[in-house]
Amino acid sequence: MHINHTFNLMKKRITATTALILSGLLYGSPVAAEPVYSTMEEFMASPEYVKFIIDNLWILLAAAMVFIMHLGFASVESGMTAAKNTVNVTYKNVFILCTGILAYAFIGFQIMYPGDFNGWFGFGGFGIGFDSADPVAFLSPAYGEDMTIWTDFIFQAMFAATAATIVSGCVTGRIKLHVFMIFGFLLVAISYPITGSWLWGGGWLDELGFYDFAGSTLVHGVGGVAGLACIILLGARKGKYGKDGSIKPILGHNIPLATVGAFLLWFGWFGFNGGSVLSANPAEVSFVFVTTAISAAAGALSAMLVTKLFINKLDATMALNGILAGLVGITAGADVISPLFAAIVGSIAGAIVVFAIIGIDKMKWDDPVGAVAVHGVCGIWGTLAVGIFVAEFSVLTQLIGVLAIYGFTFLFAFGVFAALKYTIGVRVSEEFELKGLDMAEHGVPAYPNFAGVETNGFESPELKPVMDK
Amino acid sequence: MHINHTFNLMKKRITATTALILSGLLYGSPVAAEPVYSTMEEFMASPEYVKFIIDNLWILLAAAMVFIMHLGFASVESGMTAAKNTVNVTYKNVFILCTGILAYAFIGFQIMYPGDFNGWFGFGGFGIGFDSADPVAFLSPAYGEDMTIWTDFIFQAMFAATAATIVSGCVTGRIKLHVFMIFGFLLVAISYPITGSWLWGGGWLDELGFYDFAGSTLVHGVGGVAGLACIILLGARKGKYGKDGSIKPILGHNIPLATVGAFLLWFGWFGFNGGSVLSANPAEVSFVFVTTAISAAAGALSAMLVTKLFINKLDATMALNGILAGLVGITAGADVISPLFAAIVGSIAGAIVVFAIIGIDKMKWDDPVGAVAVHGVCGIWGTLAVGIFVAEFSVLTQLIGVLAIYGFTFLFAFGVFAALKYTIGVRVSEEFELKGLDMAEHGVPAYPNFAGVETNGFESPELKPVMDK
Amino acid sequence: MHINHTFNLMKKRITATTALILSGLLYGSPVAAEPVYSTMEEFMASPEYVKFIIDNLWILLAAAMVFIMHLGFASVESGMTAAKNTVNVTYKNVFILCTGILAYAFIGFQIMYPGDFNGWFGFGGFGIGFDSADPVAFLSPAYGEDMTIWTDFIFQAMFAATAATIVSGCVTGRIKLHVFMIFGFLLVAISYPITGSWLWGGGWLDELGFYDFAGSTLVHGVGGVAGLACIILLGARKGKYGKDGSIKPILGHNIPLATVGAFLLWFGWFGFNGGSVLSANPAEVSFVFVTTAISAAAGALSAMLVTKLFINKLDATMALNGILAGLVGITAGADVISPLFAAIVGSIAGAIVVFAIIGIDKMKWDDPVGAVAVHGVCGIWGTLAVGIFVAEFSVLTQLIGVLAIYGFTFLFAFGVFAALKYTIGVRVSEEFELKGLDMAEHGVPAYPNFAGVETNGFESPELKPVMDK
Incomplete structure (x- = not known):
């Protein structure tokens, strides 16, 4: 397995390298055939070992x-989102991170990188796929030019x-906890x-030249479009959309916390973009740092400006979403x-995210944090x-890749979520929702020492909804 | 001094290396004799210098x-913990971090690594022990194979x-500030x-094969068992345990803050586990990253499941403690x-922490954050x-090491804390405790712009204590 | 341009190296002439390439x-600061970070490093200055000994x-948003x-031996003294200073958030100090880590002690400012x-910051977070x-550098801010200020689910002002 795995890993890298050479950004890359080592001792005594240490460390x-x-x-x-659902958010996020790591370790990694398929x-088998009988194959350039199998796995x-x-x-505030878990x-x-296997695993989109x-x-995109499928089926939070078509903003309860997050x-x-160079190549990694920072900064300023010009608001949440929009926007081509x-x-991403958030709200698709706009649309x-x-890249090929991956993911997500909806039900009761999931599902408040208010704590007659015109 | 120091540092590494070879996880490690350099120029011009830079940087x-x-x-x-003690928590934590760095610089470092003892x-002398007359001895592989004395010190x-x-x-909410400081x-x-010197300084537990x-x-373990000694002597927070044997939960006041912390x-x-490889060896560091992440994830999911099954709660705090339990659990053998x-x-760590927290509570040892369970028991x-x-390792030897270190630390902590208790007193007055240490000891609240409540802010009739069955 | 740029960059490094050699801290540094490569392939195949990767990565x-x-x-x-201005703080901070990155990319970088001037x-031209026709000049040691132009730019x-x-x-709570932006x-x-160009760009202060x-x-210093100019012109927050000369503390609304920040x-x-070594030189970077940590720790403990001794307070905010004072204090000489x-x-920095905060307050210069004291005075x-x-360094030369840079910056800041004050006005209306900038300028509260209080949430008769004696 590992040879095919390596093959695909290298193919990914070679594709990227080709792209860089084509675009004139990469100046020389010694892609000579890797020597083969018969023992770890031999590899560790070789001149290549030191470069391998750095790349792997990065x-x-x-x-x-x-x-x-x-x-x-x-x-x-x-x-x-609202204070009354904060314990629930924490619980969901801890669960999904931990489940993600374990599910990917035992199943997902070898679906995404199945080897020759x-x-x-494709499916390379359960587990990460390390074979202790042949360490050189997994812990030297024989596996990946620049990293061990363990590094490859943990990064992925x-x-x-x-x-x-x-x-x-997307689904926060009204989804049943175990539905989200499943x-x-x-x-x-x-x-x-x-x-993922279609491109990074060396599949058909890689063959097609998708980048x-x-x-x-x-x-x-996968996260955003899966979220969209869920919120269409799940419905909006109670009180979000009035019967008269009005849109009621439900304000985030802790702006500094959201800022810390952004x-x-x-x-x-x-690390997300810089690590995707898959080595510590100085020209490439430093280039990616610069494009990433510049796009994020431009996204924030653009979102601030567009929000001011079009809805006359100085909206900190939009500024934060503008950062994220700029980051999502540059991710496909940061190198x-x-x-x-x-x-x-x-x-452009910063402008898109503002209009996308407004547009999605007008569709009455209730996305409390704007994740469909930030991740899906951008x-x-x-x-x-x-x-x-x-x-050197084709808009058409890029579009094919988007349609294929968004399409598959939407159908998968819609199918699974619909199956859950029409069997066990996906939504908490109205009573639970109004009470807040912290008390209703977890039995504890997130902030027991503070007096909560139904409406806004510092509300004044001048308070205007953020997104409402 | 530095030669013995180096000797012990290398011994630690060699022990670890031996363990890896024995367990079949390490494949080749060129532990050849280090060449000796007479000047820094000579070292920096040598082929080994570049590898030294990477290891040291990591x-x-x-x-x-x-x-x-x-x-x-x-x-x-x-x-x-409660909002009314937050300034106090901050103050204590800043104090202990800063005191720790300085105390370790001037005293502790050369107790832990005393050289030949x-x-x-043993005690190698006050200060870090750098001798500017012989830089090569402290800033090249002559000191440690992979790092300078400064790096060794700051990491430790x-x-x-x-x-x-x-x-x-453990002691938060009722300890006198200066008692904690001492x-x-x-x-x-x-x-x-x-x-620490018994194992990492090359002492008797190292000789014994403890790992x-x-x-x-x-x-x-040292932190957890010292905390246990303190809380036994200190007593519980007022109102925590009823005269009828009931246990009253005192809820954490800010769950997102606790989440950020975890x-x-x-x-x-x-860095804690990965840096303990003491080099940037790709196979070893990447292996440690993977075991660390997997154990943390498993700890959280296990704590979530056990809490649900045994006390029928979806407890975010337990999920966070499950992460920490998994991390503490893997720390001894991450490599x-x-x-x-x-x-x-x-x-198993995730299950242990749930039962340990409940058990410690039943003993009426009041550990507000579950630190004895997380760090001591796990x-x-x-x-x-x-x-x-x-x-390759013996459970018996491991048990001896645990007993020796937990025993010594418990006696030390109990002795010091008892001496403080029966001289200057360790506990704030009941009045101070009820008022909260922020106002009582520091004269300022942590959150002056929010209306505080004695009971839970979002309390409702359905509120059930977290740990109560 | 790039050759001069490189020249200056190297000059900075050589100055630092000279300083280290003079002070006896640096032991050998192979400052041999760099070989010149004609292509990136040639450079990447050279023995120097691996060291370049590490330095650049760091x-x-x-x-x-x-x-x-x-x-x-x-x-x-x-x-x-107060809860009612939190959205505004977030908005300002996102704006200035993003504007800073873009302004520096398009204008500032080549003012600070103009090449021969x-x-x-001096002004090297708009943009970062990369010329894709000559990659070796920007992505190899021909640019900077240890990094690419992209790395140099993003760090700066x-x-x-x-x-x-x-x-x-400094200006938080009462400045007009667009005034701060300009x-x-x-x-x-x-x-x-x-x-910056006067020293790091190789200008007259560099010639003079300023360090x-x-x-x-x-x-x-630049940030602190610019802030001082602004607050002199801007005036204090309403209610901060009574007509009878009294000073009213306006408490920070969220001490754990301030702690996270510190x-x-x-x-x-x-990274700020360690990266300023401009390479991953093990002896130098590790030395800088140690001095940085020790000064920060000493600053905090000193500020705690001085605050206790002189104003009899156990003040967590002062402890945090003590950390920052220690950090600012060691920054000029960390190596x-x-x-x-x-x-x-x-x-000494930890003591200075306490007295400086008190002194600045007595001058009725209202600096809500103590930034003039922390950054300007320290x-x-x-x-x-x-x-x-x-x-090896002269106090007099150091003083000249301080006077020159503080003087220029103060005049620049005072001039610009005065021009803004007497044209568009720099201060929000009293009504806006009292209401809080979040509601007044942004139309949303930062914490809509918590009941706010005008006075202190946990206020009690014993509450004493922090800085008041």
């Missing part, structure tokens, strides 16, 4: 940074839970790795889009942007 | 990650304050380095326990697990 | 750590926004890079001041300390 550090994104998601989700679905595992965590934000598990263990560097579509996500994204174009990609934009801004 | 980064664990501890401790107690210093910080959580200083400056990779016993602890633990066994070790489990799951 | 990681300092600043600023002001960009973020803390942009795009390793003056700043400072002297530098101390504690 991917481990990047994995730790992506780990922090899960705290970012938990903080954004709880900060941007038909390009649509940190990505895997992301998609399901994004869904958590759905999240299936998404991480089955759906995410299948679509998604760190996962605008493969990770963020900044931690940005920090983690340096091939120039810094100047990164500013444009981020600016994921499309980011993926297409590679075709638009980099001559 | 340990520095790991030190920064362990630093973040102190923010994790502060956040967990304040989030899981009798195996029970970040560990040292951990034990005392754990105690901070106790914490003595624990970091004297007790922790003495027991504690990153400190399930040496760090977490996630930051997990993040930092990648020698396979990923599959790591899942088992974590699962520290024992993690240390024994090395003997259980890895053939 | 600066990228350091940049990510400095990024986290911006979350630290946002958290400290919001935690230490007259030593007072993370520093650039810091100065303006410091100002944000002022912050000009500070980052023009003033900060000009004074500021990581920016006690160039970064923190710890994140400390964490990030390992040349011994650990023992670092303890002294930090202790920045002076740290810069002079290099001259005091390290024989």
Whole structure:
């Protein structure tokens, strides 16, 4: 198995390298045939060993940074929603991160990287796939040019839970806990790795020339579109949409917490994108840091400006979503889009997210944290942007990749969630929802020492809804 | 001094290496004799220099990650306790981190690594021990194979304050501030380095074959058992235990803050365990990342499940403690326990922590954040697990190590705390306790702009105590 | 341009190296002439390439750590001020970070590093300055000994926004949002890079022998003194100073949030100072980690002690400011001041910050978070300390550097802010201020689910003002 696995891993890298050479961004990369070592001692005494240590260390550090994104998601989700559901948000986020790691370890990893397969679905076997009888095959360049199997796994595992965590934000406040658990598990263990295998596992989209560097579509798009399927079936929070068609804002209960989350996500994204170089190549990793930062900054400023111009608000939540939009937008092409174009990609993403949040609200699809807009809609934009801004890629091919992965994921998510809806039911009772899931499902409040209010604590007659015009 | 110091440092590493070879996890490690350099120029021009840079950099980064664990501890401790003591928690945590670093720099470091000593107690002298007359001896492989003396010190210093910080959580809400200051200083400056020297300093437990990779016993066990000694002498918070034997839950006042803390602890633990490899060896560090993540994830899921099955609660605090339990559990054997066994070790730790928290509560030992259960009890489990799951280690030897270190620390802590109790007194007045330490000792509230409530802010008739059946 | 740019970059490094050699701290540094490569392939196949990867990776990681300092600043600023201005704080901090990155990318970077210039002001051109026609010149040691142009830029960009973020803390609670936006942009795009070019760009202060390793003056001093100019012109928050000369404390609304911020700043400072080595040199980076940690710890303990002795308070906010004071204090000499002297530098900084905060308050300069004291006053101390504690540096030269940079920045800031004051006005209306900027400017509260109080939530008759004697 591992040889095919390696083959695919290298194929991913070679595709990326080709892209860089085509776009004129990569200047020389010694892709000579790797020597083969017969023992670990031989490898560790070789001149290549030191470079392997650095590359491997960087991917481990990047994995730790992506780990922090899960705290970012938990903080954004709880900060941007009602206080009465905060324990529930925490519980869901801990569950999905932990389930994601284990499900990916035992099932998902070898679906996503199945080795030699038909390009649509493969399964290399349960577990991570390390064979202690042949360490060189897994712990030297014989596995991956720049990392051990353990590093490869942990980096990928940190990505895997992301998609399901994004869904958590969409369905917050009214989903039954065990429904989310079942759905999240299936998404991480089955759906995410299948679509992931089409590109990163060396499948049919890789053959086609589709390019998604760190996962605008493969990770963020999957989470966003799965969330959309869920909220269509789940329905809106009580009181969100009036019978007269009015939209009532339900304010985030803790803006500094949401801010902590957004900044931690940005920090983690340096690992998400920077680690996706799959080595510590100085030119490439530093380039990716710059495009990532510039797109995030442009996304925030653009979202601030657009929100001010079009709905006349100075909206901190939109500014935070603008950061995330810029980050999602650059993720597909962080290694091939120039810094100047990164500013444009981020600016457009920052505008898109504002209109997408408003538009989704008008559809009465209740997405409490704007995750469908941030991850789903900006994921499309980011993926297409590679075709638009980099001559060597085709917008059409990018579009095919988006349609295929969004389509599959939407159908999978809709099917699973519909099955759950019409069997065990997906929604908590109205009584539970009004009371808040913390007291209703968990029996404890998140903030027992503070006096809560039904309405806004500092409310004044001038209070205007954020998204309402 | 430095030669003996180096000797012991290398011995620690060699012991670990031996363990890895025995368990079949390490494949080749060029432990050839290090060449000796006469000047720094000579060393820096040598082929070994580059590998030294990487290894040293990784340990520095790991030190920064362990630093973040102190923010994790502060956040967990304040989030899981009452709002009225939050300023006090902050103050204590800042104090103990800063005192820990300085006490370890001036006293503790050379107790823990005394050089050649009798195996029970040694002291290499005050200060870190750098001699500017002989830089090569401290800044090249002549000191440690993979790091400078400064790196060695800062990594160890970040560990040292951990034990005392754990105690901070146990005694929170009713201890006199200056009592904690005195106790914490003595624990970091004297007790922790003495027991540490028995293994990591090359002392008698090292000779015996005891194995504690990153400190399930040496760090977490020490903190947990010292905390136990304190809370036995200190007594419970007012109102915690009724005269009729009832147990009243005192809820954490800020669950998202506790969540931030737990996630930051997990993040930092990648440095705590990963840095304990003492080099950036790709196979070993990546292996440790994987076992650490898998055990943490299994710990959380197990604690969630056990809490649901046995006390029918969906308890977010228990989920967070499950993460920490899994992390403490794997710490002793993160480099020698396979990923599959790591899942088992974590699962058992997650179950243990639930029952330990309930059991300790039944003993009327009031541990507000569950630190005795998480660090003390799971520290024992993690240390024994090395003997259980890895053939080359003896459960008996592991048990001897646990008994020796827990025993010494308990006696030290109990003696010091009793002396403080019967001289200056350890407990604040009942009036101060009820009022909260923030107003009573510090004269300021932590949250002056929010209306506080004596009872739970979102309380409703259905509110049930978390731990009560 | 790039050759001059490189020249200056190397000059900075050589100056630092010279300092280290003079102070006896650096033992050998192979500053041999760099070989020149004609293609990237040639460079990547060279023996130097691997060391370049490590050095470059470390600066990228350091940049990510400095990024986290911006979350630290946002958290400290919001935690230490009133709840009613929290959305505004968030909004300002997101804006200034994002604007800082973009302004520095398009304008500031080539003002600060203009290449060969007259030593007072230069401008290398708009943009970062990468020329894709000559990659070797920008992505190999031909650019900087240890990093690519992208790495150099992103590390410097993370520093650039810091100065303006410091100002944000000073003016919080009463400044018009767009005034801060204009002022912050000009500070980052023009003033900060000009004074920065005098030393780090190889200008006249560099020629003079002024030494500021990581920016006690160039970064923190600039932010602090610019903030001072603003608050003199802006005036105090309503109710802060009574007509009878009394000083009313306005308490921070969220002490754990401020604590999170201070710890994140400390964490990030390992990258701020450690990355300023501009390579991963093990002896130097590890030395900087140790001096940084020791000074921070000493600063906190000193501030705690001084606050207790002189105003009889156990003040957590002062402890946090003591950490930051110790960090600012060691920043100018983190690579040349011994650990023992670092303890002294930090202790003095911790005392200075307490008296400076009190003194500034007595001047009726209202600095809500103490940023002028922390960054401005301790920045002076740290810069002079290099001259005091390290024989090879002159106190007089250090003083000249401080006067020049503080003077220029004060005049720039005062001029710009006065121009804004007497044209568009800098202060929100009294009505807006009393209501809070969140409702008044943004139309949403930061904590809509909590009951707010005008006075202190846990207020009791014993409540005493923090700074009042």
